[in-house]
Amino acid sequence: MITYLRCDKGFSKISEWTPGCWINVEEPTTEELEALKSKLGVPEDFLNDISDIDERPRVERNDGWICTILRIPIVCTQDIPFVTIPLGVMVKGDFIITLSYYASNLILDFIDHSQKRNTDIPNAPDFILRLLNSSAYWFLRYLKEVKNMVADAEQDLQKSVRNEDLLKLMNLQKSFVIFATSISGNNILLERINRLYGSELDPELFEDVSIELRQADSTVTIANQMIDRTLDTYASVISNNVNAIMKRLTSISLILMIPTLIASFYGMNVDVGISMENRWAFSCIVGVGFLFAIIVCVWLRKIKWL
Numbered sequence: 001m002i003t004y005l006r007c008d009k010g011f012s013k014i015s016e017w018t019p020g021c022w023i024n025v026e027e028p029t030t031e032e033l034e035a036l037k038s039k040l041g042v043p044e045d046f047l048n049d050i051s052d053i054d055e056r057p058r059v060e061r062n063d064g065w066i067c068t069i070l071r072i073p074i075v076c077t078q079d080i081p082f083v084t085i086p087l088g089v090m091v092k093g094d095f096i097i098t099l100s101y102y103a104s105n106l107i108l109d110f111i112d113h114s115q116k117r118n119t120d121i122p123n124a125p126d127f128i129l130r131l132l133n134s135s136a137y138w139f140l141r142y143l144k145e146v147k148n149m150v151a152d153a154e155q156d157l158q159k160s161v162r163n164e165d166l167l168k169l170m171n172l173q174k175s176f177v178i179f180a181t182s183i184s185g186n187n188i189l190l191e192r193i194n195r196l197y198g199s200e201l202d203p204e205l206f207e208d209v210s211i212e213l214r215q216a217d218s219t220v221t222i223a224n225q226m227i228d229r230t231l232d233t234y235a236s237v238i239s240n241n242v243n244a245i246m247k248r249l250t251s252i253s254l255i256l257m258i259p260t261l262i263a264s265f266y267g268m269n270v271d272v273g274i275s276m277e278n279r280w281a282f283s284c285i286v287g288v289g290f291l292f293a294i295i296v297c298v299w300l301r302k303i304k305w306l
Helices: 030-038 044-051 105-117 124-159 163-200 203-266 281-302
Strands: 002-007 011-014 022-026 058-062 065-075 082-092 095-100
Touching: 011 105, 030 044, 044 058, 044 065, 044 082, 044 095, 058 163, 065 105, 065 124, 065 163, 082 124, 082 163, 095 124, 105 124, 124 163, 124 203, 163 203, 203 281
Parallel strands: 022 095
Antiparallel strands: 002 011, 002 022, 058 065, 065 082, 082 095
16 A cells, blocks of 8 residues: 655645655555556665565665665564564655555554654654654564563463463564564664764754664563573473472382282282281281381381472
8 A cells, every 4th residue: 555645744644746755655566566666766676675574674775766674563463472574765866665565553653643743854864763763662662562471471370381371481582582683683774874874864863763772672682581581490390390290100109019019929829928817817918018108108208209
């Protein structure tokens, strides 16, 4: 879908392109991609690069166009709750085009925020910086949601260590790793933009974006370390539980082995010192077996195996 927006105290939609307006393209069709190439002259290499879900943040030049690719977070419907996607910002003369092959909340919030704050965006470098700032905001917002999910998973694990809860925790950790990689790439991209545009950048805005990205980077790093330690802790708990179960099973086997061994001896077809005519023979054998079993049970409890 192609949308045209003009910045006049905030972005507002317009029906057709005018010089200096912003062309936003989300989830483009084949016809819309062809229109970008044929009518606007966007290099095909840029379109192919942005379509790659694993494309890293960077700046590239081609035929007078400057393409800036940054990573932004989105909600995922699969096992991993949040992932990141590439967002391309292509600039040439009066053209400012953003392209994303996936829908995201970031663009809608970016437009809404500009309207509420009556924001004026004088040039393309300022526009890119504000997009990076918005990406840092959404990274932090989604990080809070992931941390809440981690807390819920930990509460479930405290009640019972189940495979489903552990797998859920591992999928949440994947979101942290993806976020960490993308935020680190955006930080490197910010320095590249500083070298590329230099004096065209608003110093205060640049500093604000830098602070937000560093905060997002430190937040995801701490969260990732915490979930690593949590998984290690539960791995140790599972190992201890298995050891405890094996000790109990071994103890029970040892207790039952004593009466079984005595009964086996007296079940042989040989003379074992007790007359078959003795009316108390069976009771004595059973009693001795249980006596030794009780002695072993007391000893195992003393050494804390039971």
